[in-house]
């Protein structure tokens with residue numbers, strides 16, 4: 371697991387390393403510059419490099435990089451875009467050292483001369499939009515087509531939100547220090563950052579921030595009991611599908627089984643019976659007729675719930691009165707069983723504050739931004755700009771585990787921790803992809819994972835499955851079926867690693 375930090379959090383970590391731990395700022399900076407220098411040597415054409423610097427410590431990193439290049443015999447020009455009057459203490463020292471070593475300093479840059487540009491204009495200290503000469507410079511760099519290495523973060527990207535502050539430099543590669551910044555993890559910042567390397571410069575101890583799973587977290591996958599039987603790996607009830615909507619029931623239930631659940635039962639509209647039995651013979655079926663009375667419907671749901679260890683409700687369910695009765699029965703008779711609430715069940719929940727109040731930490735809600743905006747009664751742009759704030763506010767009404775799906779999916783666990791998922795790709799914006807996620811969450815819960823782990827792990831795994839599908843079929847053409855295949859392949863790989 372890695373921690374993603376905002377600019378403010380990173381500055382506090384810098385300061386505590388310098389002041390409380392007693393590591394001089396210039397030591398950290400030299401390590402930062404050496405990490406950039408290593409990356410330049412490995413990945414960039416160094417026939418002639420231009421290092422563009424601001425007046426702050428990001429600029430000071432850049433000046434140190436120019437010195438290292440120069441001393442190693444690589445042709446380099448240093449261009450100061452900031453003002454001497456606003457130099458930080460470290461920048462004064464770096465600037466003087468560069469002059470002492472006679473690093474070439476230019477007052478104009480003729481971009482055609484350079485094979486690589488180092489962007490050290492602004493780092494986590496960016497406090498306002500780029501304007502004037504900074505904006506013009508960023509635009510020229512972007513127009514030049516020359517490969518760019520960004521120091522810590524591409525200049526112009528907000529380190530906390532990933533938003534472009536007026537204009538931003540587009541990097542080929544970003545070498546970021548100590549912790550990955552949230553701003554280069556979110557869109558559009560992550561696109562501006564290009565390929566990202568996180569380098570240890572001697573700053574440790576982050577405890578606050580947003581968590582993100584990485585390859586080491588494969589160990590979260592519950593071990594299989596060699597003596598287990600289909601009952602021990604979880605009985606999952608999917609209440610899904612409606613007339614003319616059998617696909618969502620298929621994708622979610624298939625994903626639950628592929629994720630390792632022992633048994634899957636689909637509770638759906640009678641009209642889906644034949645197609646689902648043919649498509650997915652491993653699943654058991656319970657059906658209802660739309661003409662049934664609420665009591666008859668409730669009886670069928672309660673019987674199926676008695677059987678299940680985990681219930682998932684919503685994919686393709688519609689928002690009919692029947693669907694509302696199904697959801698109400700689930701939440702009323704859940705007996706503290708874990709419940710995944712997805713898709714149409716979320717739209718129904720948005721209208722029913724009384725049902726929201728019945729949710730607790732064992733309920734996992736999986737809204738995309740449209741569904742979340744209805745649940746939290748805010749706009750999609752509110753959610754994009756202040757995701758954590760609105761997820762926190764929603765928790766006051768509905769104390770659930772929350773998966774807010776987007777190109778970068780946020781997860782808020784019931785203890786208030788946040789996760790941001792970094793796997794997945796735009797090919798996953800395809801019908802049925804969310805249904806697959808719903809099934810993965812349910813399948814993992816059925817194998818005994820608690821919701822605080824199942825939610826972030828399922829999202830991470832689902833993204834990896836999507837990445838596998840994109841490499842097999844291409845992001846443009848991949849479909850939910852390919853994500854199911856990717857899921858099988860990823861789980862096989864994980865089991866072989868564990």
Ligand SMILES: NC(=O)C1=CN([C@@H]2O[C@H](COP(=O)(O)OP(=O)(O)OC[C@H]3O[C@@H](n4cnc5c(N)ncnc54)[C@H](O)[C@@H]3O)[C@@H](O)[C@H]2O)[C@@H](O)CC1
Nearest residue numbers: 384395398399426427428492493494495496497498499522
């Ligand atoms: N010792 C340290 O504190 C370390 C700092 N490091 C580097 O230092 C960076 C942070 O340095 P700073 O805090 O000095 O901040 P920055 O160098 O990121 O930028 C701050 C400076 O830019 C000005 N500024 C901000 N937005 C502007 C805008 N839109 N237009 C014009 N001027 C603007 C500010 O007034 C300030 O002078 C990190 O990103 C990292 O690169 C690393 O070397 C690691 C160690």
Ligand SMILES: Nc1ncnc2c1ncn2[C@@H]1O[C@H](COP(=O)(O)OP(=O)(O)O)[C@@H](O)[C@H]1O
Nearest residue numbers: 775776777794795796798799801802803804805
């Ligand atoms: N650009 C993207 N990058 C990564 N993941 C994406 C992207 N677009 C969509 N996804 C993922 O695909 C899934 C889509 O879910 P959803 O919108 O519920 O689709 P559906 O209802 O069609 O199944 C979510 O898990 C979402 O995070």
Ligand SMILES: [K+]
Nearest residue numbers: 489492523525
């Ligand atoms: K930068």
